[in-house]
Amino acid sequence: MTQEKKTTSARGKGGTRSRPASLETLAFTLELLKRIPRGRKITATELWKQLRDAGWQRDLRTVQRQLEELSAHFDIERDDRERPYGYCWKEAARGLSIPHLNETESLVLALAERQLGALLPADVMRSMEPFFAQARGTLGAAARLQKGSAAGEWMEKVRVVSSAQPLLPPEIRPGVFDAVSRALYANHLLDVQYRNARGELVKGRVQPLGLAQQAERLYLVCRFDGYEDDRSLALHRIQKAKETGLPFARPKGFDLERFDDEGRLAFGQGEKVQIDILIDKGAGLHLAESRLAADQRLEERGSDYRIRATVASTERLVWWLRGFGDDVTVLAPARLARAVHPHRMKVAA
Template structure:
């Protein structure tokens, strides 16, 4: 009985480890991952499981165009383990609605089976009226959002593989400054999605500085035969915090002080500017005194600027001051 249970759990684990098309997993990598999870199996037994067991009952495909062979499921294959419930399905629908305006279609397509399952579940709930969910659910972006830049699905697959497996990339890249295609060997260090563009952060050739490469300008990409070089001094959070994407105006945070109207005070109570924020009622007034520690970058200041203009238009007393960050107590 224990051997049967061991085999069953191994099959379930293999189903979790094999990706849908266009993803691939090679036999040696799959064997290594099974060993990491404590399963005792050799290469020949693994190949027999894949070919003679799982492939008979699941849409499992072997890519034998090169060695080692690589395995994947049909793109439309889906497996509901565990089964979706209604709150989870609605969460997925909202996530899809929101992400469509943020991430490129190639990236969204990676989650298409999960989104499709969520919609199918909600469509089938005719008995309780939830079949009308499509008329009742929307995700609205904050402000005008540009349509995400498009790039090829294979570019995403190769970039994701290189980033996760610490591999170098040989790319053909369209330079915006010269409007010409150039060839580089990139050493991926991070990936950032900002507004409508997804950026690969990488060092180039033998240089050590981090550069940003928009994925939609990568015209060709293959795994390089060159060894990947890690940038040991690179930290993604520090890179972002230091203004790589936020147009930093200074290294220190800023203390914002302003008198705000009741409507704005209510909004900031529900959705604060930062974790360090206070709102204190002003004497003999419906207005409140706002104090908050915020990042000192242009993006933050542009968010703050609009309410300040509104306050000025109302001809109410206010002031906006910038100081080094202080403890607000």
């Protein structure tokens, strides 16, 4: 393999020592192998940019030479039908494995596979499959060989439970999630055909900014090219999605956490409102235990709690309050009371 003349300094107990060039080359080669995906092609230029961003100072030709040698000795496929050449692990290849994955590490990986599958880019999940498979194998072996193994039994002891009525996730069209996750991961523009809630087909080019999971649904937070407002598109309503390969600069002011805190993922417009409600103690006990907001104030009023709190003004808030039926009365603001209690307003009128 290509030898690098450059050495890297490493701090030890005795001061500064040099890392041999051969060891440096080995570390670089392992880093390169880890970045070769499974199921899709990646070019030498893309790998070179990833390595450069990670702090590896190598020229493009060095990466190209390494890839040529690696594809000759590992189960790496080189597509040389056209330039630039593409590289990927072959479908049946083992790729890189962790030979001494213990039970605790396997447990963490197995839980990550279960919970993060819908939020990690599809290519990342595919590239991690060898690790997930090894984690499952380690836990399975522990359960068979060590009856009562804590790690081996843990996956049967934990479960994420929905607080709402469970629903099956809506079907996402083939190829949509892959295209969305690749474009989001690489900061590439995305061409979409989207059917909105009114049944209208909208076509456009968007800047993918974030991916959010709300119960059983996935939403792409994006900005249509040429506009300044941010929107969320339900993935199951995207009819077609195509990664353009064209890079864009992420808006400096965008923050996905703030976008969510403002209620934008709950059909709101970023407005905050102070609510004042009366709720039956039986129905509202959980609000005494899990507050609506940091500024929540709770008072006992006979058989009710009176709760004041500042929350995002969203359609989800209206649906949630309506779910309590006659056990809740909205005192303020008036427009929220009208939305939650339309039948009472008609009687009062």
